[in-house]
Amino acid sequence: DQQVKQNSPSLSVQEGRISILNCDYTNSMFDYFLWYKKYPAEGPTFLISISSIKDKNEDGRFTVFLNKSAKHLSLHIVPSQPGDSAVYFCAASAGAGSYQLTFGKGTKLSVIP
Amino acid sequence: NAGVTQTPKFRVLKTGQSMTLLCAQDMNHEYMYWYRQDPGMGLRLIHYSVGEGTTAKGEVPDGYNVSRLKKQNFLLGLESAAPSQTSVYFCASSEQGYGYTFGSGTRLTVV
Numbered sequence: 001d002q003q004v005k006q007n008s009p010s011l012s013v014q015e016g017r018i019s020i021l022n023c024d025y026t027n028s029m030f031d032y033f034l035w036y037k038k039y040p041a042e043g044p045t046f047l048i049s050i051s052s053i054k055d056k057n058e059d060g061r062f063t064v065f066l067n068k069s070a071k072h073l074s075l076h077i078v079p080s081q082p083g084d085s086a087v088y089f090c091a092a093s094a095g096a097g098s099y100q101l102t103f104g105k106g107t108k109l110s111v112i113p
Numbered sequence: 114n115a116g117v118t119q120t121p122k123f124r125v126l127k128t129g130q131s132m133t134l135l136c137a138q139d140m141n142h143e144y145m146y147w148y149r150q151d152p153g154m155g156l157r158l159i160h161y162s163v164g165e166g167t168t169a170k171g172e173v174p175d176g177y178n179v180s181r182l183k184k185q186n187f188l189l190g191l192e193s194a195a196p197s198q199t200s201v202y203f204c205a206s207s208e209q210g211y212g213y214t215f216g217s218g219t220r221l222t223v224v
Contacts, residue, residue: 009153034212043117043203043215044156089156091212101213103148105155 003027004092006104013111019077021107023090026071030092034101035064035075038087047088048075080111115139119204119216126194126223134189134219136204142214144207145187146171147179149200150218156203162187194223 005024013019023033031052036044050057050064050073057064063076077084090104117138126132136145146161158171162181176198178190187206191198199222205213 006155036212036215041218043205043217044213045215046212049212100158100161103156105153 001026002104003030004090004102004104006088006090006107008107009105010108010110013080013109015082015111015113016079019075019080019084019109019111021075021077021088021090021109023073023075023104024071025073025092027092027094027102028071029094030102032093033064033066033073034091034093035062036089036091036103038089038106044089077109080109082111082113085109085111117204117206117214117216119202119219121219122217123220124222126191126221128194128196128223130194131190131192132194132221133191134202134204134221136187136189136206136216138185138187138204138206138214140206140214141184142206142208143184144209145181146205146207146213147177147187147189148203148205149173150203151200159189159202194221196223199223 034049035047037047038044048059048062050066066073087106087108089106091101120135147159148156157173160179162168165184168179180188202219204216207213
């Protein structure tokens with residue numbers, strides 16, 4: 001049973017527009033959420049995270065929103081750039097200081113120039 | 114600033130052959146992980162280690178063994194490779210409460 005779900009395998013967005021990537025989770029023990037970005041032939045790299053005590057975290061063009069009641073988080077990229085084209089993985093961990101992450105299947109974002 | 118280094122980067126094995134994938138990290142991280150990535154399946158945890166001399170099973174451990182004899186190294190072994198083990202393998206390391214640092218991956222093909 002998938003505990004972290006990314007229901008959109010792919011997403012295409014025009015350059016300059018907003019990209020919204022969604023993630024749902026089922027485990028109510030999850031309290032720390034991360035987004036990773038992966039380019040072809042490279043390992044995933046950390047992008048942004050959010051703790052369950054917050055509902056928003058912003059870093060430049062990237063903002064993550066957390067809706068705990070809906071068990072839903074989203075990553076907003078504004079404005080989208082062609083270099084943002086990559087696979088984005090949502091991940092979650094449970095418990096204070098937990099070391100183990102559960103990953104979603106990923107969403108492939110294509111930003112069209 | 115090497116971070117996490119995986120060797121080899123590519124390998125083709127015949128069914129039944131054995132091999133070891135090496136992961137080395139220079140960040141003094143306690144925790145290390147082996148994942149496999151398959152199309153449409155995301156990242157699935159094979160084995161992990163919470164410190165030198167410890168290992169534990171993840172989501173998909175069958176057909177793999179691991180060892181963590183030194184804190185900086187985490188080895189993934191395939192004793193008898195099968196075509197179902199064709200995948201991209203990623204090693205990662207972390208400290209408790211922080212995100213992972215991943216290696217660049219090993220692309221393994223079993224024919």
